[in-house]
Amino acid sequence: MSKKNQINIVVAMKREAMPLINQWELKKNSRNFFSNKEKKINLIISGIGKKSAEKATIYLAEETDKNSFFLNIGIAGHKDYKLGEIILVSKVIDNKTKYSWYPSLLWKTKIKKNSLITVGFPKIKYTTDSLYDMEASGFFKGARVYAGPEKVQCIKIISDNKKSSILNISSKKIENWIHTNANIIDKLINEFLKI
Amino acid sequence: MIETIYIENQIKNHPRTNQIISKFKKKIEVIYCDHYGEIFNIKSQNFRIQKKKPSLILAKKEGRKLHDIPKSFSIGGKKNYYFSHMLNCIYDCEYCFLQGKHMSSHYLLFVNYEDFFLEIEEKIKQNRHQESYFFSGYDCDSLAFDGITNFVDCFIPIFKKNKNAILELRTKSTQIQKILKHKPIDNCIVAFSFTPENISKLIEHKVPSVKKRIIAMKNLANKGWKIGLRFDPIIPACNFAKIYEKLFLDISKNIPNDSIHSISFGMMRFPKKMFKKIIKENSGKRINLLDLENKNGIYSYSDVKKKKFENIIYKKLRKHIKNVPIYNCQT
Numbered sequence: 001m002s003k004k005n006q007i008n009i010v011v012a013m014k015r016e017a018m019p020l021i022n023q024w025e026l027k028k029n030s031r032n033f034f035s036n037k038e039k040k041i042n043l044i045i046s047g048i049g050k051k052s053a054e055k056a057t058i059y060l061a062e063e064t065d066k067n068s069f070f071l072n073i074g075i076a077g078h079k080d081y082k083l084g085e086i087i088l089v090s091k092v093i094d095n096k097t098k099y100s101w102y103p104s105l106l107w108k109t110k111i112k113k114n115s116l117i118t119v120g121f122p123k124i125k126y127t128t129d130s131l132y133d134m135e136a137s138g139f140f141k142g143a144r145v146y147a148g149p150e151k152v153q154c155i156k157i158i159s160d161n162k163k164s165s166i167l168n169i170s171s172k173k174i175e176n177w178i179h180t181n182a183n184i185i186d187k188l189i190n191e192f193l194k195i
Numbered sequence: 196m197i198e199t200i201y202i203e204n205q206i207k208n209h210p211r212t213n214q215i216i217s218k219f220k221k222k223i224e225v226i227y228c229d230h231y232g233e234i235f236n237i238k239s240q241n242f243r244i245q246k247k248k249p250s251l252i253l254a255k256k257e258g259r260k261l262h263d264i265p266k267s268f269s270i271g272g273k274k275n276y277y278f279s280h281m282l283n284c285i286y287d288c289e290y291c292f293l294q295g296k297h298m299s300s301h302y303l304l305f306v307n308y309e310d311f312f313l314e315i316e317e318k319i320k321q322n323r324h325q326e327s328y329f330f331s332g333y334d335c336d337s338l339a340f341d342g343i344t345n346f347v348d349c350f351i352p353i354f355k356k357n358k359n360a361i362l363e364l365r366t367k368s369t370q371i372q373k374i375l376k377h378k379p380i381d382n383c384i385v386a387f388s389f390t391p392e393n394i395s396k397l398i399e400h401k402v403p404s405v406k407k408r409i410i411a412m413k414n415l416a417n418k419g420w421k422i423g424l425r426f427d428p429i430i431p432a433c434n435f436a437k438i439y440e441k442l443f444l445d446i447s448k449n450i451p452n453d454s455i456h457s458i459s460f461g462m463m464r465f466p467k468k469m470f471k472k473i474i475k476e477n478s479g480k481r482i483n484l485l486d487l488e489n490k491n492g493i494y495s496y497s498d499v500k501k502k503k504f505e506n507i508i509y510k511k512l513r514k515h516i517k518n519v520p521i522y523n524c525q526t
Contacts (some may be wrong), residue, residue: 090199090226102234105199105224106248113224148239195244 003071004195006040008060008143010136015171016074017045019179023186032056033063041189042068048140050094050118057142069150069192070143073185075159075174076116076133079126084162084177086129086184089154090116094137101140104150107191110146113186116156122166131156150195155188157181199224199250201234201301206255211306211345215253218343231253235282243476246287246300251343252453256280264330267525270423270457274360276318279334280305280346286336286367289482290428292324292517293334294338295469308349317352319360329354332365339368341400342441347373361422369403369411369455374499379419384456386423387412389446393439394430397509398481400480405442416454423514427461427524430505431485431496440511447515458516460508461524463487464495493526 005135011017017034022168024041026034032045042064057070070101072090081087090113092101105113118137126132143152157177160166197219204227207210216225228234264275283293284302294300305311319327331337331350335382341347347364349376354362356470358381364374365386365498374385387393392405403411412422424446433436467489473482487494496504505523 088225091228100228100233101238102201102226102228104240104245105250106244115226144239148244149234149237149239150241150244195247 004086005064006042007066007071007189007193008057008064009041009043009071009073010057010060010139010143011043011173012046012048012053012074012134014045015174015177016178019175019182020073020185023182034099043155046135046139049120049134050136050141053138054142055138057093057139058145061146062144066146068147068151070139070147071189071192072136072139072143072154073178074133074156074168075177076131076134076156077123077126077160077166078131079115079129079162081112081131081158081161083158083161083173084180085158086111087117087156087158087179088113088188089131089136089156092136092140093117094141095119095128097137099137101144101152102149103135104148106150106195107130107188108192109188111188116154124165126162131158138158150182153192155185196221197223197246197251197302199226201226201228201231201250201252203227203231203254204229204241206253206306209255209306211308212253214342214345215304215306215375228355235297235301235303236297238488240299241476242294242297242300249283250301252303253306254302254303255307255312259466260311260392260446261318261329264328268459269328270459270522271520272326274318274322274325274327275330276327277330277333277461278311280311280331281335281340281344283334284336285339286402288402289398289400289477289480290463292465292469293465294476295465295473296334297473298336302335304340304344308346308521311350312353315360316357319357323359326359326361328363330363330365331367332363332390336366336368337364337391338366338370338374338385341370341373345373347377351377351380351383354382360384365423367399367402367408369407371411371415374415374420375418379421381421384423385412385415385420386425386427387426389442390428390430391432391442392434393438398430405445409446413449416450420454421456422450422454423456424458425460426508427459428463429460429508430463431500431504434510435504436507437510441512441515443515452516455516455519456522457522458512459522459524462495462504464526467492467494470494495526
């Protein structure tokens, strides 16, 4: 892990956060705020929904270094992608306001990239080829006040598709998907922090 | 290597958009947007970071396509206009004003060339009793990206049929293959920008060597194309007179005088806001070492230095390249 820049990670749920807290040996600062000062990683559990994500991102930004990198990690649905597949988000659209954010894609990675739509309620039908989640637009709205498009990124792991609906998601599955991808996330973060 | 292309929704089915995408053999990421400004004009982005891996943005140019050029930047004409089918450049010159002008270093390409043609032809019609000069290469290198943009094949025919209009293609590249496929026309000037080789090697990153560019000019001149020589900006260096004289001599040995349409040169100059942005994003770079002075909102060399450089440049140019008009681009 690069020692140069600090990274602020926002996740919605505790079960998404646990494998990452273990991976990076993060210590609890307050109820939902964890960090490893040596590795310069901060993580906050925002709660579900874009408003919560925005609030938590702003809190994290105010509490941490000015030049920090921001990353949203979480689960998302897509009509066809395999469960557990990791995706780097190339565009975030807020379904309500229709506002879009475009994170700069500067890194050489084999990870699939796709756009994402943040919705207010869990999506049962997948009407487009984009991913669907409930937090990313709030995260981007908050983080982009503090950092440019190169330093605000989003990684999603597929939790549901047209063959396996959100009703099949369990806490154990979420932890398992994040845990399986933790090394890939770690490598990607190393790349992010090289800029 | 471009890996991401942003495309405005309104031109996603434009024939030129499809032609451009088909030129990328490798798998590229295509992302659609409503307006290029959503990516290109975002204030908080970092030009230098993006420059490490720029993306391509395909968009439609709205509004005016042609802009007036001050008389002091002319190369003999009274009606002078510039147009930009593209913003930003594949090269990375440390002094480049584009890094102070644009928020983003992505390559922004306007695919609606036909709208540029209409405006150019309308202007030619308006100025039918005198020559109109059209300059390309202000916001980009006219030729460096031609393999993708097909700019030459599209724009040269417009000037082939409008002899009362002069087109300047300004470049630091050696991408002349497409031009060579056309029959030379007298009203197109292929203008090459130069700094002496040792300066170029140090601060004009990714730019072909002076030698290669002289060969490209020679090939064009041999085929009957008119050449422009552009020494803008003039850059101070050790042995200033000697290294500039060597450059002029190398050019004159290879390019016959009657193939040279014009020579122009200019001092380094930036509007204040642009200069401040460049300095902010390039701390520790050589641009900080230039002793530029603010005079009426323009950062440039002191009047004493300017005069000294001008005298040397004029003298050395006249020594090696005779009977070719020389223009000093003054602000």
